[in-house]
Amino acid sequence: MRILVVEDDLEAQRYLVQGLKESGHVVDEAADGETGLSLALSRPYDVAIVDRMLPKLDGLKVVAEMREHANSTPVLFLSALSEVDDRVKGLKAGGDDYLTKPYAFVELLARIDALMRRRTPAGIRTRLDVGDLELDLLTRGAKRSGTDIELQPREFRLLEYLMRHAGQVVTRTMLLESVWEYHFDPQTNVIDVHISRLRAKIDKGFEAPLLHTVRGAGYMIRAH
Amino acid sequence: MRTKPGLLQTQAFRIVLVYVLLFALSVSALLFFTYWNTRRTLDAQTDQIIEAEITGLGEQYQHLGLQGLAETVRSRSLHLGQTLYLLTDGLKRPIAGNLDSWPQISEAGGFVEFDYERQVDGKMETRRARGRIVALAGDFVLLVAQDVHDRYLTERMFTTTLPWTVALILVLGLLGGGLMSRNMLRRLDAINRTSGEIIAGDLTRRVPLAGSGDEFDALAENLNRMLDRIERLMKGLREVTDSVAHDLRTPLNRLRNRLEESVARLNASGTQAGEIERAIAETDQLIATFNALLLIAETDAGTTRAAMTPLDLGEVAADVAELYEPLAEERKIGLALVPSTGVATLGNRSLIAQALANLVDNAIKYTPPGGKVRIRAAAGDNGVELSVADSGPGIPPADRARVVERFVRLEASRNSPGTGLGLSLVAAVAHFHNARLTLEDNDPTGLKAVLRFPKAALRTPLKAAAE
Numbered sequence: 001m002r003i004l005v006v007e008d009d010l011e012a013q014r015y016l017v018q019g020l021k022e023s024g025h026v027v028d029e030a031a032d033g034e035t036g037l038s039l040a041l042s043r044p045y046d047v048a049i050v051d052r053m054l055p056k057l058d059g060l061k062v063v064a065e066m067r068e069h070a071n072s073t074p075v076l077f078l079s080a081l082s083e084v085d086d087r088v089k090g091l092k093a094g095g096d097d098y099l100t101k102p103y104a105f106v107e108l109l110a111r112i113d114a115l116m117r118r119r120t121p122a123g124i125r126t127r128l129d130v131g132d133l134e135l136d137l138l139t140r141g142a143k144r145s146g147t148d149i150e151l152q153p154r155e156f157r158l159l160e161y162l163m164r165h166a167g168q169v170v171t172r173t174m175l176l177e178s179v180w181e182y183h184f185d186p187q188t189n190v191i192d193v194h195i196s197r198l199r200a201k202i203d204k205g206f207e208a209p210l211l212h213t214v215r216g217a218g219y220m221i222r223a224h
Numbered sequence: 225m226r227t228k229p230g231l232l233q234t235q236a237f238r239i240v241l242v243y244v245l246l247f248a249l250s251v252s253a254l255l256f257f258t259y260w261n262t263r264r265t266l267d268a269q270t271d272q273i274i275e276a277e278i279t280g281l282g283e284q285y286q287h288l289g290l291q292g293l294a295e296t297v298r299s300r301s302l303h304l305g306q307t308l309y310l311l312t313d314g315l316k317r318p319i320a321g322n323l324d325s326w327p328q329i330s331e332a333g334g335f336v337e338f339d340y341e342r343q344v345d346g347k348m349e350t351r352r353a354r355g356r357i358v359a360l361a362g363d364f365v366l367l368v369a370q371d372v373h374d375r376y377l378t379e380r381m382f383t384t385t386l387p388w389t390v391a392l393i394l395v396l397g398l399l400g401g402g403l404m405s406r407n408m409l410r411r412l413d414a415i416n417r418t419s420g421e422i423i424a425g426d427l428t429r430r431v432p433l434a435g436s437g438d439e440f441d442a443l444a445e446n447l448n449r450m451l452d453r454i455e456r457l458m459k460g461l462r463e464v465t466d467s468v469a470h471d472l473r474t475p476l477n478r479l480r481n482r483l484e485e486s487v488a489r490l491n492a493s494g495t496q497a498g499e500i501e502r503a504i505a506e507t508d509q510l511i512a513t514f515n516a517l518l519l520i521a522e523t524d525a526g527t528t529r530a531a532m533t534p535l536d537l538g539e540v541a542a543d544v545a546e547l548y549e550p551l552a553e554e555r556k557i558g559l560a561l562v563p564s565t566g567v568a569t570l571g572n573r574s575l576i577a578q579a580l581a582n583l584v585d586n587a588i589k590y591t592p593p594g595g596k597v598r599i600r601a602a603a604g605d606n607g608v609e610l611s612v613a614d615s616g617p618g619i620p621p622a623d624r625a626r627v628v629e630r631f632v633r634l635e636a637s638r639n640s641p642g643t644g645l646g647l648s649l650v651a652a653v654a655h656f657h658n659a660r661l662t663l664e665d666n667d668p669t670g671l672k673a674v675l676r677f678p679k680a681a682l683r684t685p686l687k688a689a690a691e
Contacts, residue, residue, distance in 0.1 A: 103480075
């Protein structure tokens with residue numbers, strides 16, 4: 001995958017580029033808004049990681065310009081600003097996701113994976129499958145090996161999100177943001193308890209577990 | 225939004241009403257006095273003429289006796305003028321005079337008014353007269369009167385028009401006053417609306433000027449100047465917070481990056497990286513505390529641009545209860561949500577949810593297994609409230625004010641995880657919403673934390689929030 005990194009803090013940029021390359025991505029970098037914008041407009045990228053505060057051209061303006069030029073590359077904003085409403089501003093300017101510094105690299109990786117996945121939607125799907133687990137999005141029913149599984153509405157949304165990102169790491173923050181629409185970290189890790197409930201419903205009594213904990217990162221649902 | 229006061233309830237209209245009533249009263253009094261004075265003068269003139277007549281006739285009576293008086297009356301009655309005469313015997317039978325019969329006179333003595341019949345332009349007409357009765361010897365009676373029909377008509381016209389005049393004054397006054405106060409209200413409303421929008425978080429709004437340079441414009445200009453200044457101050461404060469955030473987060477970011485790199489390198493070379501992983505955990509704790517402090521500072525100062533929207537506290541409570549229910553179950557604590565609907569207020573959903581989550585988090589943390597935690601959203605007389613009650617050990621009254629302060633943790637909870645900022649954030653969110661956070665005794669045991677949102681929180685126009 002080709003990724004554009006626009007970051008003026010060279011130390012942070014080096015770290016990002018190195019980490020992404022080690023994860024198997026092809027990375028271009030820019031240290032200011034103007035260079036970043038011209039790169040974004042001249043080459044195709046799967047994802048752009050853009051810092052909010054950049055010299056020459058502010059991160060918000062870079063993305064707004066990209067959208068003006070009908071460039072729809074998914075953008076992840078990185079910001080060291082205080083958070084409360086900057087997220088809203090970033091998303092309004094055309095950003096697709098927003099991450100506050102300092103961040104864990106796994107969190108960033110999980111989010112750009114999710115962004116790239118979002119870019120290639122496999123049409124409108126009415127059913128999701130992972131191994132022998134099926135989720136019917138129309139009847140809102142779940143089955144494993146043909147056995148019906150009773151799910152609460154929120155459990156359904158949680159499972160749906162995990163299955164839409166099957167094979168990818170999904171972090172707790174991502175789950176809180178997309179399933180609960182909360183943009184804060186609760187003091188106690190409530191997500192873990194929701195996951196273990198869900199796990200009891202879909203994995204209990206089956207030989208091969210589908211819902212896995214990824215140490216230090218989050219969760220992943222996969223067939224093998 | 226507080227219901228907009230009807231025209232009748234506004235101060236402007238009340239002033240107009242009082243003014244119009246006073247004005248109508250003065251006009252009536254003035255007109256009545258004029259009427260009364262005019263009538264008195266006219267009556268005095270009439271009475272003078274009558275007195276003169278009576279004096280003249282009295283002389284005739286003294287010199288010539290009853291017969292002579294009758295003659296004089298007869299000769300004076302030959303032509304029907306303004307003066308009326310009637311001389312009768314004891315049984316009120318006419319002897320002489322230009323009145324055909326004794327008129328209906330209600331009162332006796334002094335000057336009297338009565339109606340009589342008279343031929344005018346070939347038609348009989350009832351007219352008003354004013355006269356005096358003089359008793360003569362032998363029960364004979366002399367009535368001398370003046371026709372006052374013109375005065376009577378004027379008077380009648382006056383008494384019938386007066387109420388209409390007053391009514392007209394009232395109607396026109398109220399109409400004009402209504403228009404005037406509506407105009408005034410429109411200007412006040414503009415100011416109110418703008419203040420509402422500013423409270424809702426849009427500091428760029430300004431009170432519109434009418435351009436007439438009147439006192440409303442002067443008020444608006446002053447308000448706008450004040451707003452400019454507040455906006456400048458807020459902007460400065462925000463810039464400071466942003467700089468602090470940026471300048472602290474950038475090195476923290478590098479620190480965390482380097483630690484992560486070291487872990488990766490050590491892991492690759494097969495060395496245990498436990499120490500560094502603990503350092504990362506410490507860094508994350510540091511970051512969490514810093515983020516919480518920043519959020520509290522911003523929320524408390526009201527510098528966040530967090531948008532206020534109409535929301536149902538019942539829904540917020542249900543969402544948070546749903547988030548914490550599995551955790552409570554795991555800890556063997558019964559988490560109950562008192563269902564409610566229509567507990568509306570104006571606020572920032574994310575901030576209120578976070579505050580409520582902190583309260584529920586605390587309640588679950590400090591309630592022993594088997595205990596109960598109850599979340600409730602309710603509408604009261606003075607506003608709406610969100611409360612979290614638990615059956616834990618509670619907080620001694622003496623410590624309640626202190627626990628809300630930043631970093632204050634009671635001895636009993638030193639060892640449990642947390643930043644000591646949870647309740648401070650709740651207090652800051654309360655402050656941001658003009659709400660009050662109180663910690664009370666729960667019945668029979670435990671702590672009840674209540675967030676009370678004032679009714680005024682709804683005063684802001686919903687339109688502004690929706691924009």
